Amino acid sequence: MDLTYTAEEEEFRARLREWLAKTLPALPPKPSLGDWPGRRAYDLGWQRTLYDAGYAGLHWPLDAGGRGATPVQHLIYLEETEKAGAPYVGANFVGLLHAGPTIAAEGTTEQRARWLPPVLRGEEVWCQGFSEPDAGSDLAALRTRAWRDGDDYVVSGSKIWTSHAEVADWCELLVRTDPDAPRHRGISWLAMSMDAPGITVRPLRTLAGSAEFAEVFLDEVRIPVAHRVGAENDGWRVTMVTLSYERGTAFVGEVVACRRVLGELAHAARGNGRWDDPALRRWLGRLNAEFRALWRLTQWNVSEAERTGGVPGVGGSVFKLRYSHARQELYDAAAEVLGPEALDLEQEWTRDRLTSLSYTIAAGTSQIQRNIVAERILGLPKGR
Amino acid sequence: MDFQLTEDQRALRDGVRALLAGRFGPEALRTAVARGGRGLDRALWRELGEAGFFSLRLPEADGGVGLGLPEAVLAFEEAGRVLLPGPLVATHLAAGEVAGAATGETVVTAVYGGLVEWLDESDAVRDGAGGPAGDGAAGAVPLTSVDPLTPLHRVPGTFPTDPTAHAGPVGDTGPTGPPRPPDHLATLLTAAEQLGNAARTCERAVQHARTRQQFGQPIGAFQAVKHLCARMLVRVELARAAVYAAAVTADPMDIAAARLLADDAAVRGARDCLQVHGGMGFTWESDVHLYLKRAWVRTRRGGSATVSEELLARDLVAGAGR
Numbered sequence: 001m002d003l004t005y006t007a008e009e010e011e012f013r014a015r016l017r018e019w020l021a022k023t024l025p026a027l028p029p030k031p032s033l034g035d036w037p038g039r040r041a042y043d044l045g046w047q048r049t050l051y052d053a054g055y056a057g058l059h060w061p062l063d064a065g066g067r068g069a070t071p072v073q074h075l076i077y078l079e080e081t082e083k084a085g086a087p088y089v090g091a092n093f094v095g096l097l098h099a100g101p102t103i104a105a106e107g108t109t110e111q112r113a114r115w116l117p118p119v120l121r122g123e124e125v126w127c128q129g130f131s132e133p134d135a136g137s138d139l140a141a142l143r144t145r146a147w148r149d150g151d152d153y154v155v156s157g158s159k160i161w162t163s164h165a166e167v168a169d170w171c172e173l174l175v176r177t178d179p180d181a182p183r184h185r186g187i188s189w190l191a192m193s194m195d196a197p198g199i200t201v202r203p204l205r206t207l208a209g210s211a212e213f214a215e216v217f218l219d220e221v222r223i224p225v226a227h228r229v230g231a232e233n234d235g236w237r238v239t240m241v242t243l244s245y246e247r248g249t250a251f252v253g254e255v256v257a258c259r260r261v262l263g264e265l266a267h268a269a270r271g272n273g274r275w276d277d278p279a280l281r282r283w284l285g286r287l288n289a290e291f292r293a294l295w296r297l298t299q300w301n302v303s304e305a306e307r308t309g310g311v312p313g314v315g316g317s318v319f320k321l322r323y324s325h326a327r328q329e330l331y332d333a334a335a336e337v338l339g340p341e342a343l344d345l346e347q348e349w350t351r352d353r354l355t356s357l358s359y360t361i362a363a364g365t366s367q368i369q370r371n372i373v374a375e376r377i378l379g380l381p382k383g384r
Numbered sequence: 385m386d387f388q389l390t391e392d393q394r395a396l397r398d399g400v401r402a403l404l405a406g407r408f409g410p411e412a413l414r415t416a417v418a419r420g421g422r423g424l425d426r427a428l429w430r431e432l433g434e435a436g437f438f439s440l441r442l443p444e445a446d447g448g449v450g451l452g453l454p455e456a457v458l459a460f461e462e463a464g465r466v467l468l469p470g471p472l473v474a475t476h477l478a479a480g481e482v483a484g485a486a487t488g489e490t491v492v493t494a495v496y497g498g499l500v501e502w503l504d505e506s507d508a509v510r511d512g513a514g515g516p517a518g519d520g521a522a523g524a525v526p527l528t529s530v531d532p533l534t535p536l537h538r539v540p541g542t543f544p545t546d547p548t549a550h551a552g553p554v555g556d557t558g559p560t561g562p563p564r565p566p567d568h569l570a571t572l573l574t575a576a577e578q579l580g581n582a583a584r585t586c587e588r589a590v591q592h593a594r595t596r597q598q599f600g601q602p603i604g605a606f607q608a609v610k611h612l613c614a615r616m617l618v619r620v621e622l623a624r625a626a627v628y629a630a631a632v633t634a635d636p637m638d639i640a641a642a643r644l645l646a647d648d649a650a651v652r653g654a655r656d657c658l659q660v661h662g663g664m665g666f667t668w669e670s671d672v673h674l675y676l677k678r679a680w681v682r683t684r685r686g687g688s689a690t691v692s693e694e695l696l697a698r699d700l701v702a703g704a705g706r
């Protein structure tokens with residue numbers, strides 16, 4: 001067990017740090033929360049900046065246009081960008097963290113050439129059309145239907161909770177291509193252009209007040225058969241690849257953010273006198289233990305990935321389970337520190353607290369994650 | 385960075401596991417319980433000494449094995465898994481300091497948080513706060529220990545009744561009046577035992593959940609049981625990452641964090657294991673209660689948990705704002 005970084009890794013860190021120090025001050029101001037076109041432009045701009053500096057798609061394989069970085073280098077990248085306060089992936093989340101890697105792993109040469117470079121260059125935004133009104137946790141219950149018509153699929157149905165749908169260019173879409181097959185066997189994974197006729201996007205307002213996600217209605221939308229990734233009716237297997245990326249590394253940088261927030265919180269408590277409350281102080285101490293341990297677990301998982309060299313495994317579920325609850329608790333502690341201010345929506349803390357309520361739901365609810373841990377790691381039997 | 389066990393570390397862990405399986409299996413555990421915590425198995429103690437359990441971190445020049453804290457933590461995790469009785473941590477820490485401790489000839493105990501384990505069976509008593517050995521156990525009175533495998537004495541007047549008394553306000557110049565430091569190494573090795581305890585109760589709960597049938601199916605197919613087990617595993621894995629990291633860095637803050645997570649994993653894990661076993665879990669016959677009782681005893685070794693929490697709280701405001 002070794003927690004020291006190699007000279008090479010330290011050099012990578014030093015170069016990145018230097019680049020961040022000179023690049024970040026020149027960034028334009030962040031657009032306001034409700035300004036979707038502004039946020040899209042800002043997120044794509046940051047991606048372009050990364051691309052020009054050679055940091056785009058760091059963890060993508062070389063033959064997919066990425067940098068082929070090791071998992072440890074990727075960890076260092078996430079740690080340093082977060083510490084420096086660099087922009088979050090934002091609207092590029094789906095493209096960079098799961099649609100891109102899925103196409104890199106499962107797509108044809110033409111598909112990789114068509115879709116991967118624009119993601120890396122910050123030219124196209126992707127969204128994820130998996131969930132449906134009657135198929136959330138039970139994703140395989142999806143009903144959006146696709147018929148073959150010549151070289152196209154004709155798709156009708158509806159998707160829900162689609163993050164960034166309003167500003168996306170492409171959608172990783174799950175459709176049912178064989179309604180008679182057993183439910184996991186009749187699904188296909190398609191790349192849908194969000195400009196295609198027949199698509200209606202209706203923004204949904206989240207409890208935080210903003211329109212982060214949307215409902216997407218599909219009325220006889222034509223999607224070329226050539227835009228299918230993986231074989232027809234083999235979409236469930238491709239989806240599992242996507243989900244393993246989604247749950248694998250997506251939250252690493254956020255642990256670093258939580259540790260920073262916790263430090264800020266302690267200083268705020270010192271400033272307003274709440275620090276004198278021993279119960280609150282100890283609560284913050286316990287949260288410190290929690291996030292230190294989560295960071296160590298991250299290092300453990302990354303080291304394991306580096307040794308096995310594969311797709312991130314179910315260990316991501318163990319991490320996500322504890323992390324999502326810890327982060328919600330962090331904001332509960334923040335509310336104790338802030339007192340009345342915690343009810344003021346103008347406070348960033350308050351908005352973050354509201355946002356954090358989704359962490360135990362999105363990307364698989366805690367209940368579903370516990371099923372995964374129990375059945376796939378512990379080998380407990382499936383039940384009804 | 386390569387935060388995974390090395391080949392040698394795996395081999396060491398497997399070796400200790402095999403040794404303990406042969407020498408302190410379920411039968412031996414039951415025999416020890418039947419003896420009611422009287423009579424520490426001196427032969428076993430010497431065998432552990434011969435195998436290098438106590439001299440693991442002693443330099444080879446001094447007759448030790450010359451390994452480090454990570455290896456010691458792996459060995460103590462294994463001891464925790466099988467509920468190996470005796471003042472293992474105190475004797476290990478006395479190796480090289482108290483004659484005969486390294487070889488297992490001498491049994492050394494220590495005063496931790498006002499409690500002394502195995503006092504009547506020990507040859508020497510250390511000061512658990514890391515000070516020199518003395519008559520720290522003078523006036524100790526026996527308790528009827530909750531753990532049938534850990535006889536306990538109570539040292540009057542040494543229990544810090546108000547932990548905050550040790551953790552005064554933090555001044556602008558930084559922390560002042562730090563809490564009385566517990567012996568960090570004792571805390572860490574105890575956390576390793578708690579980790580082993582937690583991992584074992586998780587395995588046992590899962591084993592039982594796979595085989596015990598109710599309503600025509602294994603109880604592990606019921607989500608309520610499944611989720612109990614999943615929570616146990618998540619606590620174990622997080623504690624493991626924290627304990628191993630603390631062994632690598634030996635940083636007092638990492639140790640304080642590891643201790644809190646390992647205590648939590650051990651105590652809650654044992655309770656959940658008991659729950660999964662149903663009525664059988666509440667019997668003396670099943671070993672499940674032993675894991676819970678030992679976990680309780682160990683929670684007191686690192687001083688009160690609130691002291692660790694205070695240390696970690698101070699860490700958040702120490703330095704220039706981070």
Ligand SMILES: Cc1cc2nc3c(=O)[nH]c(=O)nc-3n(C[C@H](O)[C@H](O)[C@H](O)COP(=O)(O)OP(=O)(O)OC[C@H]3O[C@@H](n4cnc5c(N)ncnc54)[C@H](O)[C@@H]3O)c2cc1C
Pocket residue numbers: 127128129130131133135136137138160161162163164212213358361362363364365366367368607
């Ligand atoms: C902020 C946010 C962003 C999202 N972004 C996207 C996106 O971009 N694209 C996309 O496709 N989806 C997205 N989702 C959808 C998300 O994946 C689903 O909300 C989630 O999988 C849960 O599905 P559901 O909402 O239908 O809840 P349901 O499945 O109806 O679950 C309701 C409750 O029942 C519980 N439950 C359900 N089944 C079981 C079971 N078998 N055992 C125990 N408990 C169970 C759940 O845990 C939950 O508590 C997003 C969600 C949120 C909150």
